Amino acid sequence: MLTQTTTRVLEPTDLSAALEVLGREPVNNAFVTSRVHVAGLDPWRLGGEMWGWYADGRLRSLCYAGANLVPICAGPDAVRAFAERARRAGRRCSSIVGPAEPAALLWQLLEPHWGPAREIRSHQPLMVTDRLPDDVTPDPLVRRIRKDEMEVIMPACVAMFTEEVGVSPLAGDGGLLYQARVAELVGSGRSFARLDPATGKVVFKAEIGAATPEACQIQGVWVAPEYRGQGLSVSGMAAVVRYALADVAPVVSLYVNDYNTAARSAYRHVGFTEVGAFMSVLF
Incomplete structure (x- = not known):
């Protein structure tokens, strides 16, 4: 079965759909979600464009294209589409940042056009907590x-x-x-x-x-x-x-x-x- 896909720059009216995608991975997407909550999807206020990747008419993945290029909930097909758009636009960002797997594929596709990079940090552990251990005393002077x-x-x-x-x-x-x-x-x-x-x-x-x-x-x-x-x-x-x-x-x-x-x-x-x-x- 053929799947109809398309990629476009999102507009302010796409906000609810974009937030639904961002909400799928709240920890991974905290940086971009935080910006969207404050600025919406207007590129001037957001500090960049939000690209959307659609499959069968539904918004499936995002890519924030500002000072950072950030793939969001993006599988291989979406990453390829974002890479093609980024290649055509030319490099405007100072970094590519995101979950390791989609970010690595994005760089693999863009490196022939954008490379070389100044530095690549291929594995940066993502860490979380929802409580403080009992045996650690917070610094009262902070x-x-x-x-x-x-x-x-x-x-x-x-x-x-x-x-x-x-x-x-x-x-x-x-x-x-x-x-x-x-x-x-x-x-x-x-x-x-x-x-x-x-x-x-x-x-x-x-x-x-x-x-x-x-x-x-x-x-x-x-x-x-x-x-x-x-x-x-x-x-x-x-x-x-x-x-x-x-x-x-x-x-x-x-x-x-x-x-x-x-x-x-x-x-x-x-x-x-x-x-x-x-x-x-x-x-």
């Missing part, structure tokens, strides 16, 4: 960053991003977009840190980068180099997870580079378990 503390948190955010991604977020536009994103997280009460009482500098920080009613995602976990090896990431993460479970969503997730054994161990100590894997292709 708190929400206030709106008047942007000058305090920004240097730590820039250091974390540069260390993690390999390029400074201040390149290009002087950091205007990145600063706006940090300000958005601070303003929404999703930026957390422990400050050194003596110097006022950030010792530990993390953000709840995406939030939906079903799940949220922690990002930007960072300990200042001079404070590493003291267990601050465990107690700090425990504090952030406690805030997240109490105020944001019933499930907390994150994904981490597989080679970062210290971070994976710290997250397991806080109660996270591995449930899948993401892949990132950085340009």
